[in-house]
Amino acid sequence: MMGMRKLACAVMLLCSALLVLFVVPSWAEACAVCGSVQTESTRKAFVGTTAFMTFLPIGMLFLVVGWYIRRTLEKEEQEGRFGDR
């Protein structure tokens, strides 16, 4: 379980780092062709759906896989190696 908590900490740290970068867009205005054709609303839609499609699977996996693994580990802890025979 320790590993999980460390992982969660790492993810939190990553997210906060991303947020910092997100409010300072001027740091990345090097690309000559970026964003020349899109309207502001399209740009927002792309950013929004990118975030949505990125975090939806991660969230679902944490819920479903996390639930399954935790359940299995709990059972193993309670019943030992051969509790299930």
Place this chain on the structure above:
Amino acid sequence: MAELIPTQPDPGHEDDHHHGEQSFVSKYLLSTDHKVIAMQYMFTGMAMALIGGFMAYAFRMQLAFPGMDVPFFGIVTPANYVALVTNHGAIMIFWVAMPVLIAAFGNYLIPLMVGCDDMVFPKINRLSYQVFLVSAIVLLSSFFVEGGGFGGAWTTYPPLSAKAEYNLTPLGSSLFIGAVGIEFIAFLLGGINFITTAMNSRAPGMKLYDIPMVIWMIVIASILFMVSVGPLLAGAIMLIFDQQLHTAFYDPNRGGDPVLWQHLFWFFGHPEVYVVLLPAVGITAEIITVFSRKKLFAYRTVLNTAIGTGVLSFCVWAHHQFISGIDPRMANVFTLTTLLISIPIAEMMFVYIATLYGGAIRLTTPMLWALAFIFEFLIGGVTGIFLGASGADIYMHDTYFVLAHFHYTFFPIAIIGTYAGVTYWFPKMFGKMMSDRLGKLHFWGTIIPFNFIFIPLFFLGAGGQHRRIYDFQNFPALAGEGMQDLRILATVSLVVMLGFQVVFFYNFIISLMRGEKAGKNPWKANTLEWTAESPPPHGNWKVLPTVYRGPYEYSVPGREKDYWPQDEPN
């Protein structure tokens, strides 16, 4: 939970298990045995690899010797060239790497290594291969329809792929997308089986942390695949609608957006890299522990970093679109995540090196392949750093540098990883040992030319050579003496490398016929598959094994033998 035990057999299940003598059709073509299905996947994948390799040969000859009448192929026209390049990419990723690394090894190893008699959904498993075979046939048939095979690159960016007026392959483009879609359905069915079997059907006593690393990797890869494939399927449906029904999903003149495809495609496309990478990493873990007679240095670390890689792989995909006009803020974020994902992979490599350190290393053929995987993949990973940084990528994008980079990742994964797995599990699969001398000849004959193919391409790419050019003579700046020499070097190396593959097939066949009998456990390995007969019968074991410990107990102090099988009570 309420006890509702079936009072009647499930009508769907009856006919599988009590045939006496099975006919050829029911034994091989309609078998639900996971080992037969695995072999079908493997041989189909190998056949497709030969086709894909032949395609590479044809277009590399054109690049080195423009306008040449290529032996066994003929003149490579511009339309041929783009179709060959496109289908080479698609075949090698979707019809070689995926079926062999995930489907074949997954099918073969999961039930044997977790100690059960078959997959939990054997019929779905059978269906999965059947669907996969259909997809391969659909793809190959696209070459023989009017207009020929699709030539808009394996990434199929619209509007080129969406409009027949642009790509000139009215049917080929739809067959291409259709084949990819059908293939994904096959792997979806396979993935459900892999995950459910490994998680839910383990032998008594096998705890979660007793599962061999290769199984974990295949399971994580399957989960990544299943969760990432949905948006691409949605995009593929929309693309086929655009091609055949002339809807306007990707047509900017009628309210669509071509960048939308890249958005949906790369959402799948990048996790896909890790889908094929992780099984190869797992195979390497099995091999280096056995042949260095040491415990895997940090089992939980490898597992956690694999999970971390999986999580991060959903956060990096927009780095393929740095010059597609995406929001620079996104480019910023995705640069960061892309550089971050190299950390877990690097950590795995360090764990493997630490496993090797101080071990009693035996340089057998599978071990050589596994070591080569670590070494060559490292080059691929390090060159990826240049491309992951959006600033450098603006210059490097669509050059041969990108091409060499991803061949340095995909070749170790798909080819080296496969050869490592095949040479390692060959005794189990067929009950015979492979010739070590021929195996080493094949190894060196593949690895040395491989580096001579792709290192020149790094130089060419850094020199500004664009990826999708048919004949460099039309571009004086790129057709200079030195550059053409490098192209010829790469092509000649490719021909040498393809030639050495004959050694492998010769070795394969000769070992099948005249190889030394393998016995149950020729490598003295711990995992459960080595406790079954070689080759394992239908049902794998007479009595299913019981597990007492983890899979990597090698050279345990105080024990007479230097290995300790998982099913030995003490």
Place this chain on the structure above:
Amino acid sequence: MSMVAGSQGPDGLEPIDRTVRKQVVPHGVLGMLLFVLTEIMLFAGMISAFTIAKASAPIWPPPGQPRLPVEATALNSVVLLASGVALILAHRAFHKGNRSAMLRPMWVALALGSIFVVVQGYEWVRLLGEGLTLFSSTYGAFFYLIVGVHAVHAFGAIGLLAMATTRLQNGYLTPGFFGATEIFWFFVVGVWPIVYGVVYL
């Protein structure tokens, strides 16, 4: 107790000595859960694409296109949600081991699901008559794509539930099969309000 793995004995009565560890959840439930994750991402992809197309259009819905039947579909959504409630009742009866009590809610869920599909089909015919087609605009194209894919899933769910009902009547509905059916049905019911909110409103 141990559960029988995939295989039944030759005559279906005696399980072969192939007992494996007790499943944490039944195979069917785990398999379907994974499949539904994929399906959720399929819808996420389509909804993302729709959002982007909508944001790029100067006026949405495009001028000259018929309006979608917001109120009628809201009513129809309630019908679909009610079928989910019916299945929850069946779930409770199943876990009390009361088979006779679960047959009726399953039939109700089947009927409500069928009503939903039929009404949706009727609305499609009407909209096609009013000039909203796959080719008239991206508005129409996305409408038919997303709602059509949902309809395909609804058909699948109805087929699965019908199979479960037949098995229940014949007395061999396993927890695995019933669990899988439930998960798929709840997915079809649960994703609809999101589709409705994004596409219709």
